[in-house]
Amino acid sequence: MIAFTRRTALLLAASSLLATALAATDGHADPADGTASGTLTVNGKVTPVAYATARQVPGFFDKSSMDTEVIVSDVPLDAQALGDPFVRGDLAAAGKLHAFEIVIDAAGTPVSTAWRDNGFKGAPAPSGLSSADPFVKSVLDGKVAAGSYKSAEPAEFFGNTYAFDVTFRAVVAP
Structure with a gap:
């Protein structure tokens, strides 16, 4: 009976801590876990960025790597x-999110990007990347992702122009 009581107490304490943490963050990622600076520009509209999140995903080219x-x-x-990503797309379509997503392989090289922005007119937002865009990895160790990424020059996609110049640092979620 004592083991059950201790286990119950531990479970209740853990539940209380989790509830407190969720209430404190209002269900959002903790801003202390990631920050960004710089801008996203779509058809002349400049949007400053302030938040960065990072997580491990199956390899873009090699599903056995992360x-x-x-x-x-x-x-x-x-x-x-x-x-x-569909939720992010819906938020972007509603004008509630302007984001740039970067997939970086284990060697520290960007392998894919995607835009979430309702400023693209007459076409879906572009994805992919240009090897001319300079990427500087500061940290990529599975715990922290930090670096900077910038358009070499403004790009064009179905009559839309866009550019990015961002610096980020985020704790990597598993």
Whole structure:
């Protein structure tokens, strides 16, 4: 009976801590876990970014390895948006999110990007990347992702112009 009481007490304490943590963050990623600076520009509209999140994802080219997905955005993202690109797309379409997503392989090289921004007109937001865009990795150790990424020059996609110049640092979620 004593073991049950201790186990129950531990479970209640853990539940209380979790509830307190969720209430404190209002379901959003903790801003202390990631910050960004710089801008995203779509068709002349410049959006400053302030938030960065990072998580491990299956390898873009090699599913047996882990890549790091970094999202820089103008607003904090809740757990649902972090885990679902369709939710991020819906938020962007509604004008509630402006974000740039970068997938970085284990060697520290960007392998994919995606935009979440309602400023793209007449076409979906572009994805992919240019090897001319300079990426500087500061830290990529599975615990922290930090670096900077910048358009070499403004790009064009179906009559839309866009550019990015971001610096980020985020704790990597598993």
